[in-house]
Amino acid sequence: xxxxxxxxxxxxxxxxxxxxxxxxxxxxxxKQEGLSFVHxxxxxxxxxTEITRRYLKEGYDLIISVGGDGTANExxxxxxxxxxxxxxxxxxxxxxxxxxxxLGRTIGxxxxxxxxxxxxxxxxxxxxxxxxxxYAASQGEQGVRYFINVAGLGLDGDTVARVNRxxxxxxxFVSFLWGTVITLLLYKNKNMRIIVDGEQICDEPITIxxxxxxxxxxxxxxxxxxxxxxxxxxxxxxLRNFSKLDLLINLPRVYSGSHxxxxxxxxxxxxxxxxxxxxxxxxxxxxxxxxRAPVEIELLPRILNLKS
Numbered sequence: 001x002x003x004x005x006x007x008x009x010x011x012x013x014x015x016x017x018x019x020x021x022x023x024x025x026x027x028x029x030x031k032q033e034g035l036s037f038v039h040x041x042x043x044x045x046x047x048x049t050e051i052t053r054r055y056l057k058e059g060y061d062l063i064i065s066v067g068g069d070g071t072a073n074e075x076x077x078x079x080x081x082x083x084x085x086x087x088x089x090x091x092x093x094x095x096x097x098x099x100x101x102x103l104g105r106t107i108g109x110x111x112x113x114x115x116x117x118x119x120x121x122x123x124x125x126x127x128x129x130x131x132x133x134x135y136a137a138s139q140g141e142q143g144v145r146y147f148i149n150v151a152g153l154g155l156d157g158d159t160v161a162r163v164n165r166x167x168x169x170x171x172x173f174v175s176f177l178w179g180t181v182i183t184l185l186l187y188k189n190k191n192m193r194i195i196v197d198g199e200q201i202c203d204e205p206i207t208i209x210x211x212x213x214x215x216x217x218x219x220x221x222x223x224x225x226x227x228x229x230x231x232x233x234x235x236x237x238x239l240r241n242f243s244k245l246d247l248l249i250n251l252p253r254v255y256s257g258s259h260x261x262x263x264x265x266x267x268x269x270x271x272x273x274x275x276x277x278x279x280x281x282x283x284x285x286x287x288x289x290x291x292r293a294p295v296e297i298e299l300l301p302r303i304l305n306l307k308s
Contacts, residue, residue: 007055008039009048009075011067014098019067022097022113026066029114033121037064042071052078056087062307063090064120066113068098069149073286076130076148079304091305093120099219100287103149106214106229107308120307127302128229131213135283135291148229148304149214149286153275153293154190154239155207155247156218157282159183160289184248189241190279192293196236196270207239207247211273211297215257217284222257226267232301236273238266273297 008030012020020041030037038060040051052063052075065075072094079086095116096104103109110116130146137143189205210217212224212235227235242250242264253259260267274296275281281293 005060006035006037006062006064007060008037008064008066009042009051009055009071009078010039011042011048011071011098013042014067014071016099019097023066026095026097026113026117029117032114033117035117035121042067042074046074048074049078053081053086056090059087061090062093064093064095066095066097068096069100069103069287071098072096072103073145073147073149073288076286076304077146080146085303089305091125091307093307095120098287100217102216102219103214103286105216105220106149106227107306109308123307126230126306126308128304128306129213129232129302130300130304131211131234132298132300133283133285133295134297135295136293137291143291145285145290146300147213147286148306150210150212150217150223150284151286151295151297152208152210152217152223152284153192153206153277153281153295154209155183155187156210156284157289157292158187159218160282160284160287181248184244187244188279190277190281192275192277192279192281194238195274196268197272201266201268202238202240205241207242208237209239209273209275210237211235212237213299217287218254221254223254223259225257225260229306230302232299233269233271234273234297234299236266236268236270240264240266271299 042048048071065072135143189207192206193203194201210223212227213229215224215227217223224235275293277293
């Protein structure tokens with residue numbers, strides 16, 4: 001598909017405001033590549049979703065997210081309304097200028113904005129899987145969100161909540177590593193009952209469960225090294241009852257993706273996951289923290305057009 005109408009959704013606050021300062025340069029790169037486009041700046045949480053839906057309803061063929069993983073998640077959610085795609089033929093592209101850049105690592109988008117623009121405009125369409133998660137929102141009401149990269153519960157949810165409350169001026173790697181270490185010192189493993197495709201996998205203390213459509217989370221941790229975003233399966237990684245010392249020792253293995261051989265790590269694939277917990281198990285959803293367990297996560301195979 002050759003996009004005829006393009007719209008860009010920009011989060012000027014991402015990367016501690018650096019994206020807003022860089023926008024004139026990024027916009028110039030779009031124009032140098034011959035792309036005619038409209039754009040909007042986000043002003044609040046959830047605004048990128050509203051903007052994306054509006055552009056799709058107005059008939060735009062290509063929506064490009066410029067910002068962090070949270071912005072990318074909101075743009076992805078904008079493609080859906082009432083459980084259906086707003087515009088089935090439209091495509092999404094991502095220019096990652098935020099702190100973590102985990103989605104960009106997963107889909108192979110260059111870190112340089114000008115190169116990323118050329119990559120998006122010249123790449124073929126790719127139909128990719130999307131995850132749909134139903135969860136308990138902040139006031140206990142049911143929430144529904146979509147994700148293209150990673151969802152998790154446990155230590156990662158607590159870490160994201162902590163990192164998002166603090167400055168990310170030191171960059172993604174340092175911010176998330178520091179947040180992980182500090183959270184780890186305070187964290188207690190959560191009792192979770194995990195069911196995958198109707199089969200109970202465990203009902204015990206869990207450090208983290210990650211449902212990977214993509215490979216990376218936490219500012220560069222290769223948590224699901226074998227995940228592929230268009231294979232029709234989630235890669236599910238469960239870290240069972242790690243001690244604080246064992247997790248600290250093995251943290252470098254999570255960054256390198258060599259942790260799957262650890263005896264307390266369970267790795268499997270599936271399409272539908274339910275997690276219940278008597279504890280407060282927080283969600284990490286593409287670097288955002290929208291709620292907590294209980295959750296139900298369902299894979300929507302090859303549903304979204306990606307320019308990558």
